[in-house]
Amino acid sequence: MGGKSYRLGYWLQFLVSHAVLLVYTFIAMFPVFLVAINSFKSRRAIFKTPYTLPNAENWDPVGYETVFKRANFDSYFLNSIVVTVGALALILLFGTMAAHALAEYRFPGNLLLGLYLSLGIMIPIRLGTVSLLRLIVNLKLINTLTALILVYTASGLPLTIFILQQFMRQVPRDLKDAARVDGASEYRIYLMILPLVRPAIGTVMIFNMIPIWNDLWFPLILASSEATKTVTLGAQIFLGQFVQDWNAVLASLALAAIPVVILYLLFSRQLIRGLTAGAVK
């Protein structure tokens, strides 16, 4: 066995691995980066020198001015936040309650109810859109944020309950029984368990957040009025109208993407931990 050939093999593997990862990282980040830097440049510079960073010479925030003047992006942002936070709050509240009941108590139909609730994990709610639209119209909820919150809550619950149930089963029995001996009510026991499954709650929160924030389908169908537009729908419509105005298009793309990317990079550790923990199952 030659130590030398082993060393050579190691370095070769080292170089190739890093090269592949660097190339792919470039592929993943380059388009986003290019849009971000060009959104601050003059129209001339966008076309003549697309690869240079913004500097004193090519600086021109006209795109952002157009976006703020012509579209209500602040109201779109607010709508997206209300819908996402509202749906997440309901998903977490109803989801932890139901998961607690399924994990903790034995009652007739426990297994069947668990199966019923997990039906929605694989079947996308979009396929029920025709009836959902009628239901929302009949309930007089069309063009309201409430409609979106209810739909996202319903579609987020199955996976949430499924994941939380696995984690809640792992909470030691003794803990709950000791509390019962001390006279704690079942509701107090539920409140006692919540902090113990905090990591799982973080995971399902992030799992649910991204698709709700990014969804185009339901805002388009259930709440497309100017007052209820979300950022995703607002960006889609704005981009469609201003397709010729490169400054405005680049600025609105950067404006819609950058908050999400920053938020993601801040929380990426939790997200990735959640993905890896959920995947082992």
Added chain:
Amino acid sequence: MKAIWERRHIFVFLAPAVIVYTVFMIYPLFDSLRLSFYAPGEQGEVFVGLNNYKTLLTADLWAPRLQGAIKNNLVFFLIHMFVQNPIGLLLATLLSSQIVRGRVIFRSLIFTPTVLSFVLVGFIWRLILSPIWGISGDLLAIVGIENQPWLGLEATALPVLSLVSVWQFVGIPMMLFLAALISIPDELIEASRVDGASAWHVFWRIKFPLILPTVGIVSVLTFVGNFNAFDLVYATESELAGPNFSTDLLGTFFYRTFFGVQLQPGNPTMGATIAAVMFLIILTGVLIYMFGWQRRLLKLEIEL
């Protein structure tokens, strides 16, 4: 009765989730299936049996569109299966290797496109691929490929859009494979290394069989996601799924049919019929996964 009353907390815990889920998810899904057997009549909707399905499968105006959408959706799915998932596996393998420095940074950056919305991804790529801007031309010149209006040609629009979607979602199989690879006990790998197995051999003979369950999960998630896709095509090619319907997926066909487009008014019952067809396709995929793949894996485990 007293015992039930004493256990009323179970009901309190379950009721909100069950009610919201039943009213806003299960009821619409099944009511939509029911609507696929109805058609607008003089006084409201009337039961027409399998007529809508017959129209969809045989009528001149419908059948070619349905076949086109299914064919395109299949291409869309196959490109994800054979481009996205292998790249995801390759990246995950590299990211699980101890010799790579900065694994967390690579992992986070490569996952970034996955958190963006389809709308942003669609428009970002429309700009990059735009012949007016010429970015794709500059990049392709490096590898010696002539630039084309990729999204505007019937032959290239669908494969290129599929690759854009692959670009966006490669992070998901990567993460799932990474999780599976990390959970393989080190002793197992060490033992085979000591026996003199090469890295290639270790991967295919030891690691890959152990992550087969994840291969199944990734495949079924890809299948369900792809046969339900809509947003990316809508954002880049509008609901008309141009050029000449070459990027039409079941999702865009469904949207056009039930919501209407240009001069064609919406047709809810035909829309429900297309949704039912999508439901059947997705259900078939999920059942094949559950009873075909998982059962075979279970048998394999018992044999070992």
